[in-house]
């Protein structure tokens with residue numbers, strides 16, 4: 001039995017449809033909602049299933065001929081137990097029905113563009129074009145309830161930890177998150193533009209200078225990036241920042257927030273979130289967002305092949321993964337895997353099937369010495385029937401290829417394997433060197449270097465720079481990056497050094513972030529923060545692979561909104577007012 005909604009009663013309604021039960025038998029009730037289905041019962045009577053956001057209730061209605069699917073009705077009648085043998089155990093209200101009904105049509109409805117039965121598969125554009133109809137499906141209703149519960153739990157957890165909710169502006173100057181900005185032309189200053197926030201990053205740091213001490217916001221962020229299953233132009237983040245804290249403090253605050261969110265949905269508080277360094281994550285899982293719901297860890301074989309005669313394994317790094325039971329894969333499948341690995345940038349992929357007594361069946365087995373073969377078996381601990389996949393290359397390439405293969409072959413669906421949160425700490429400060437030889441920040445330019453690695457910054461030597469760790473950390477869940485954060489640089493001398501390494505001139509720094517640097521001159525406390533994506537968290541908690549399923553009004557993969565038709569052209573007068581002219585579309 002569900003608890004009754006305390007606020008069900010309104011001017012038109014006494015109860016929600018889905019909350020009526022045997023305990024209501026004999027009561028006269030009024031329910032409001034949409035006609036889910038109508039089944040004739042003789043010539044006079046019909047069963048009308050009325051639906052609202054809580055579910056369905058069967059109403060026995062006379063003269064129901066005018067009532068069509070999705071008509072909006074108010075039905076007043078008496079709750080009664082269904083006749084023995086006619087109960088519907090699949091329906092929460094299946095033990096009762098509403099009889100002696102008086103029906104008021106509140107609104108007629110055209111036939112819906114698709115059935116609202118949760119079973120019919122409807123193409124996404126059609127669903128989004130009529131999202132208001134799609135939202136009536138139980139799946140969407142459930143997902144949006146999960147979302148609301150997650151938001152509320154996060155807000156509660158942050159407030160309980162002393163964080164103050166502060167709203168930051170939407171029309172701002174650019175924020176350095178590394179994506180493309182959405183811009184808004186200024187009417188009052190033609191030719192000038194606001195950027196929509198990629199994140200509230202700079203404002204939350206200013207809040208710290210402003211003595212707010214602990215800030216949070218469930219913030220809308222906008223990034224003009226290609227869309228994917230886990231990415232939309234606009235998305236929601238729990239954004240937080242705190243002063244006089246260490247990395248551990250932030251990890252604790254955020255762990256509390258996600259634990260509260262998970263508990264609010266699943267009823268169980270997740271275990272303490274384990275931590276792993278970035279380097280360990282790459283070595284063991286080949287990914288900085290490892291899915292630790294399954295094993296298949298990367299195994300080091302570089303030593304085994306230190307003196308090999310086999311050319312393909314004469315490489316700086318040789319590693320393997322082992323797929324339990326994978327020896328049954330057909331030759332076609334293995335060829336397809338090899339092609340996939342090559343498409344990802346591998347020079348090749350070596351496969352070996354483990355046969356009886358540890359014999360290795362592989363096109364390359366004949367090139368490997370007995371010691372090497374024994375070394376592979378010992379390191380991978382592979383058994384008969386397993387498949388071993390080996391990649392030899394530069395270490396980073398090996399990580400990437402095997403990390404992708406591991407996910408491709410081992411990753412459980414989103415609804416299986418529970419929730420595996422993981423903190424990945426000690427990220428490198430720089431992701432790579434750009435074409436200009438300058439390092440590219442792995443997080444953003446305000447990230448504090450790791451205390452033990454500051455000396456590496458002095459040399460300026462590329463290997464040292466790439467080896468320099470930072471005080472940046474990510475939170476992952478089931479192989480999805482949920483969010484990132486860092487301890488910030490609050491000292492102007494270190495900030496200047498980082499800007500100069502990044503090739504950001506004083507003039508550029510002043511132009512882009514001058515207000516932040518100026519603020520720091522007026523007393524900046526040490527501070528650190530984090531932000532995680534609420535859409536992704538909700539999707540996983542709701543068992544959805546795609547964040548669009550947990551967003552009320554998302555955009556399609558191509559960035560369009562089939563419901564409102566956005567984006568749309570604007571008229572010439574409006575363009576004039578903004579001082580803009582649209583160039584003809586470039587031909588492909």
Ligand code: ASP
Pocket residue numbers: 177198199200201240484485486529530531
């Ligand atoms: N602003 C960062 C982001 O949106 C998070 C942070 O560093 O707090 O990814």
